[in-house]
Amino acid sequence: MIVCGDDALAARLAGELHGVYRERVTLVVPSARESEGVAGRVRASALLGRISAAMNRPAGVTDPWSSGEVVLPIREMAAPEPTEEVLRQAGAERATALALVYNDDETNVRGALAARRLNPRLRLVIRLYNRKLGQHLAELLDQAAAVGGSVRDASTTVLSDADTAAPALAATAVAGTSKVLHADGLMLRAVERPPSGDGEAAEPGLCTLALLSSTVNDPAGTEGSDRSGPQGPLLLPDDDAVAAATGRGALVLQTVTHAVPRSARGLSGRGAPLGRFFSRRLRWAVFGVIAAVFGLAVASWWITGDEPLHVTYVTLLDLFAINDPAVGESTSRQVLQLLSGLVGLALLPLLVAGALEALGAFRAASALRRPPRGLSGHVVLLGLGKIGTRVLDRLRELGIPVVCVESDPEARGLPLARRLRVPVVLGDVTQEGVLEAAKVGRAHALLAVTSSDTTNLEAALYARTVNPELRVSLRLYDDDFATAVYRTLRTAHPAARTRSRSVSSLAAPAFAGAMMGRQILGAIPVERKVLLFARLQVAGHPEFEGKTVTEACRPGAWRVIALDTAGAGDSPSGLMWHLHPGYVLGPDDQVVIVATRRGLAELLT
Numbered sequence: 196m197i198v199c200g201d202d203a204l205a206a207r208l209a210g211e212l213h214g215v216y217r218e219r220v221t222l223v224v225p226s227a228r229e230s231e232g233v234a235g236r237v238r239a240s241a242l243l244g245r246i247s248a249a250m251n252r253p254a255g256v257t258d259p260w261s262s263g264e265v266v267l268p269i270r271e272m273a274a275p276e277p278t279e280e281v282l283r284q285a286g287a288e289r290a291t292a293l294a295l296v297y298n299d300d301e302t303n304v305r306g307a308l309a310a311r312r313l314n315p316r317l318r319l320v321i322r323l324y325n326r327k328l329g330q331h332l333a334e335l336l337d338q339a340a341a342v343g344g345s346v347r348d349a350s351t352t353v354l355s356d357a358d359t360a361a362p363a364l365a366a367t368a369v370a371g372t373s374k375v376l377h378a379d380g381l382m383l384r385a386v387e388r389p390p391s392g393d394g395e396a397a398e399p400g401l402c403t404l405a406l407l408s409s410t411v412n413d414p415a416g417t418e419g420s421d422r423s424g425p426q427g428p429l430l431l432p433d434d435d436a437v438a439a440a441t442g443r444g445a446l447v448l449q450t451v452t453h454a455v456p457r458s459a460r461g462l463s464g465r466g467a468p469l470g471r472f473f474s475r476r477l478r479w480a481v482f483g484v485i486a487a488v489f490g491l492a493v494a495s496w497w498i499t500g501d502e503p504l505h506v507t508y509v510t511l512l513d514l515f516a517i518n519d520p521a522v523g524e525s526t527s528r529q530v531l532q533l534l535s536g537l538v539g540l541a542l543l544p545l546l547v548a549g550a551l552e553a554l555g556a557f558r559a560a561s562a563l564r565r566p567p568r569g570l571s572g573h574v575v576l577l578g579l580g581k582i583g584t585r586v587l588d589r590l591r592e593l594g595i596p597v598v599c600v601e602s603d604p605e606a607r608g609l610p611l612a613r614r615l616r617v618p619v620v621l622g623d624v625t626q627e628g629v630l631e632a633a634k635v636g637r638a639h640a641l642l643a644v645t646s647s648d649t650t651n652l653e654a655a656l657y658a659r660t661v662n663p664e665l666r667v668s669l670r671l672y673d674d675d676f677a678t679a680v681y682r683t684l685r686t687a688h689p690a691a692r693t694r695s696r697s698v699s700s701l702a703a704p705a706f707a708g709a710m711m712g713r714q715i716l717g718a719i720p721v722e723r724k725v726l727l728f729a730r731l732q733v734a735g736h737p738e739f740e741g742k743t744v745t746e747a748c749r750p751g752a753w754r755v756i757a758l759d760t761a762g763a764g765d766s767p768s769g770l771m772w773h774l775h776p777g778y779v780l781g782p783d784d785q786v787v788i789v790a791t792r793r794g795l796a797e798l799l800t
Contacts, residue, residue, distance in 0.1 A: 200296035203672040207703035277306030292318040292710040329353030352709040356702035361585035363720035367668035368640040407444040433750035571637035578645035579608030640666035666692040734782035752794030757787040
């Protein structure tokens with residue numbers, strides 16, 4: 196397998212493939228100097244994965260990788276871009292899968308096109324931020340792979356580290372949020388539930404995916420990783436473990452349904468109503484003038500007896516003072532003309548004020564809002580790049596008030612913030628006064644998701660001096676650095692909630708699973724661990740074939756959650772997710788499973 200990238204995600208992904216799935220990996224990074232640093236992180240990641248797996252393996256379960264097989268070391272290459280010649284040297288013509296995880300979408304697209312020309316049978320996993328472009332690119336590359344005939348194993352999977360990490364980052368700011376996964380016609384929804392009190396029955400769900408850390412509600416609780424020990428989250432527990440886990444929150448699978456793929460959300464539903472451009476007082480004044488005109492027209496019709504249409508026309512002429520004076524007519528008609536003139540004089544400044552107010556409102560709509568006075572209980576979001584934009588969208592979906600801080604006036608997420616009418620403070624977060632302008636002293640939580648680890652750390656430390664009890668969540672690329680930061684901040688501020696999340700550690704398992712086959716639906720983060728969802732054909736898997744649903748489940752490794760009756764690639768017709776425990780899985784069955792990284796690696800290899 197080949198991994199091409201230029202940041203920590205490439206290192207984490209190569210380590211995941213080598214250390215968890217035991218695959219032969221070629222790593223391509225931009226420079227030799229960077230190759231040494233990335234390769235070092237790969238070896239450390241692989242070693243750490245094996246150690247943590249051994250520490251967390253249940254008693255009596257043997258290690259599937261202890262057969263004595265020799266795994267070749269990771270082959271390292273240095274190249275600025277994944278050109279056709281570079282991919283040929285990396286062995287793309289003979290490889291099983293290729294991952295393109297550069298930060299730049301254009302670089303990944305060019306590499307994918309070149310790789311498909313070299314090897315139509317190559318399984319491609321591409322990192323793209325643009326969802327619509329990714330959907331069209333996957334269809335194009337799959338069509339190109341099928342031109343030469345039926346290519347069963349070739350597939351193209353487009354993933355985004357921003358979409359994978361954003362739900363976990365947003366969940367750190369607000370407890371009890373749900374996690375929704377849309378993939379390949381399926382919608383899976385998991386909900387975090389707090390511990391039930393004495394005598395309270397837990398709300399029903401399809402199954403318990405994980406037991407959260409025993410100290411998840413403790414500000415100085417565990418970091419929720421593989422190194423948290425018995426206090427950390429327990430993935431895919433059995434019924435006995437769930438029953439014995441008193442006082443622990445849980446992640447419960449609530450919904451598994453077929454759903455149409457999510458289309459890109461546009462401006463529909465978020466458009467600006469007229470009330471945004473015209474104040475309430477102005478609208479009442481206009482309604483009052485309309486009522487006066489209607490009253491004058493009715494009075495004129497009652498006095499003169501003319502046709503309603505002609506009466507309305509004459510009233511409007513009087514209103515705008517362009518009618519002839521009512522000399523020689525009845526006193527009632529003259530009084531009505533004077534009243535119409537007075538109403539017209541009142542109408543003129545209202546029209547001018549309305550035009551000026553609408554012009555100012557339209558200008559304000561294209562400008563960024565400032566945080567309102569008296570704002571409190573909000574979330575301060577630092578950074579509106581790729582990750583920050585997705586986190587902002589997620590927070591607004593949850594109805595959480597947000598104030599954004601961004602130093603780049605051309606940042607990717609500013610149009611979204613402008614469209615959602617979210618207050619934004621433009622400025623360097625490390626400069627004095629910027630966080631104060633975002634009202635961090637009265638904020639509920641701080642989410643630091645800029646692209647710089649040091650900036651996020653500096654902002655968190657400064658925010659803690661302003662608000663010592665502030666709930667802080669940091670986005671950090673390196674998992675070891677995230678753990679060190681968490682433990683240091685926890686020690687310094689034991690009464691405040693601190694969480695750190697590594698984007699690469701959250702995203703890498705989903706990318707690695709996709710490289711093993713297209714049946715991977717996606718991933719749902721559980722604190723700093725990850726659960727993977729997959730659709731598998733029972734045939735060829737002795738762990739499933741001929742066994743009941745109960746026998747096919749292995750606690751801590753995988754669990755069958757549904758029987759897919761649609762068939763791979765066909766129009767979805769339904770899911771059987773209330774499976775009888777004694778149902779025997781046949782070779783023609785297709786199941787939807789949830790698995791840990793190690794469990795999925797055992798199934799796919």
